[in-house]
Amino acid sequence: MAGNLSCPHCSQPLPINLFVPGHPGQCPACHSQVEAYIFPEFDRDPPSRLGIHLAQEHEAVCYFHSRFRAMTPCDNCGRFLCQICAIGVGSRQLCPECLSQLRKQRNEMGLVYYAPLFDNVALFLVLAPLVTVFFWFFTILAAPVSLFVSFYYWSRQWNLLPRSRLRFVIAILVCLLLIAFWAFVIYYAVTHWR
Amino acid sequence: MPYTKISNGGLLMTLIPGLRTKLYLGTDHLLLIEQLILVERYKRFYFRDIQVITATKSTRWIVFGAIWGFLALLSALLFLVHNPVAVAMGTFFTALFGLAFVHNISLGPTCIVRLRTAVQTHRVAPLERIRDFRQGIATIEPLIRAAQLADQPLLEP
Numbered sequence: 001m002a003g004n005l006s007c008p009h010c011s012q013p014l015p016i017n018l019f020v021p022g023h024p025g026q027c028p029a030c031h032s033q034v035e036a037y038i039f040p041e042f043d044r045d046p047p048s049r050l051g052i053h054l055a056q057e058h059e060a061v062c063y064f065h066s067r068f069r070a071m072t073p074c075d076n077c078g079r080f081l082c083q084i085c086a087i088g089v090g091s092r093q094l095c096p097e098c099l100s101q102l103r104k105q106r107n108e109m110g111l112v113y114y115a116p117l118f119d120n121v122a123l124f125l126v127l128a129p130l131v132t133v134f135f136w137f138f139t140i141l142a143a144p145v146s147l148f149v150s151f152y153y154w155s156r157q158w159n160l161l162p163r164s165r166l167r168f169v170i171a172i173l174v175c176l177l178l179i180a181f182w183a184f185v186i187y188y189a190v191t192h193w194r
Numbered sequence: 195m196p197y198t199k200i201s202n203g204g205l206l207m208t209l210i211p212g213l214r215t216k217l218y219l220g221t222d223h224l225l226l227i228e229q230l231i232l233v234e235r236y237k238r239f240y241f242r243d244i245q246v247i248t249a250t251k252s253t254r255w256i257v258f259g260a261i262w263g264f265l266a267l268l269s270a271l272l273f274l275v276h277n278p279v280a281v282a283m284g285t286f287f288t289a290l291f292g293l294a295f296v297h298n299i300s301l302g303p304t305c306i307v308r309l310r311t312a313v314q315t316h317r318v319a320p321l322e323r324i325r326d327f328r329q330g331i332a333t334i335e336p337l338i339r340a341a342q343l344a345d346q347p348l349l350e351p
Contacts, residue, residue: 008250008308021335024251035249035305035327037335040342041312042245090222090240115234124232160236161197161218161227 005042007034052083063095074098106158115160118153119167122146126174143178146171197225200330201320217320219333222341224309226318237316239309241341246310247318247334249327255304262295301325 005014010030016038018025024033055061055069062068062082070080076098086093090110094102102108125146129138150171157163197218218225224244226237269291272284302325307318321327 005246005248008248008306024249033251037247037331039244039246039338041243110238113236115236117229117232117234120232159234160225 005036005038007032009034076102109160112160115158117159117163118149118157119163119165119171122149122153122171122175123167125149126171126178139178140182143175143182147175147179150175196221200224200333201326203320215319217318217330219337224334226316226320239311239316241338243311244309244338245312247307247331248310249305249307249321249324251324252304252306252322254322255298255302258298259295262291262298266291266295 005016005019006012007014007027007030009032010027012027012029014025014027014034014036019034019036019038021037022035024035026032027034053069054067060070060080062070062085063079064085065082068082068084071083072081072086072093073079074081074086074095075092076094079095081093081095085095087096087099089099099111103111103113106112123146125142126139129135129142150168154165154168157165157168197220200217200219202216203214213231214227214229216227216229218227220238222242223238223240226239228235228237266288269284269287272280272287275281275284301323304322305324305327307321307327309316309318321330
């Protein structure tokens with residue numbers, strides 16, 4: 001048995017035979033109901049050690065470790081890799097450098113790990129001063145900036161899954177209203193100053 | 195890469211901007227999307243790596259039910275004030291908190307779901323209603339088992 005299961009409530013070890021998929025078992029220590037789905041990977045023994053072999057004179061060596069025997073090429077750049085450097089991602093084996101580079105590329109959908117939400121930025125810029133009430137006058141600056149962000153990132157916004165442009169639309173409408181309001185205030189102030 | 199939605203974290207999380215977590219099903223992994231106001235982070239759990247998924251009942255739905263119910267009752271007190279503005283506000287807030295109360299009860303009991311791999315244990319917030327968990331696990335479990343049985347090395351005689 002490779003792993004052991006502990007109660008999520010009290011962290012006491014739980015006997016594995018307590019669990020049948022779909023039926024909760026009771027922790028013997030804290031009596032909380034725990035439903036567990038145990039998969040074959042749980043029982044699998046971890047590899048005892050990495051298969052690192054020093055390269056013989058006639059053998060190809062790892063690009064990063066010149067003393068280790070190359071086991072596989074990188075599926076992106078083709079560099080020879082030892083077992084330490086070959087990183088399995090899905091069905092591919094990548095070197096650390098390629099992994100680092102590919103994580104930044106949007107077309108690498110299996111690797112990308114974050115996306116900025118510019119629609120939320122635009123909405124936040126324009127709504128935050130209004131919500132705080134005391135800083136509402138900052139909208140004179142925030143509204144044009146938010147309007148610019150909305151239009152600039154309208155087609156540049158990228159997410160792993162399709163995302164509605166509703167927030168952009170709301171931000172643009174609020175910005176236009178605020179800009180109209182400030183234009184009116186400035187016009188009124190200038191015409192009634194004299 | 196096609197993704198199928200498993201859960202989007204519920205109505206409350208949908209309404210609160212920037213605190214959403216969503217769970218999607220990919221071809222060989224689960225995709226957990228965590229949104230933190232201005233950034234969306236993607237976490238992938240490959241089927242072949244998942245060891246255990248656990249769910250333990252939690253009292254969160256009772257706590258939320260009590261909060262929404264108390265706020266609805268508190269708002270209903272505004273009906274006692276003989277003022278049209280107070281009555282209008284009372285109607286609005288009683289309806290708002292009453293709906294939240296009914297919605298919370300209708301979703302059913304909550305649970306805490308954890309997904310364990312060889313190197314991490316991660317909480318899966320989008321499945322933290324018993325009903326969502328059961329529906330989600332009915333979809334996920336056969337895929338994980340199939341992926342892990344396919345990966346198993348053949349036993350030598």
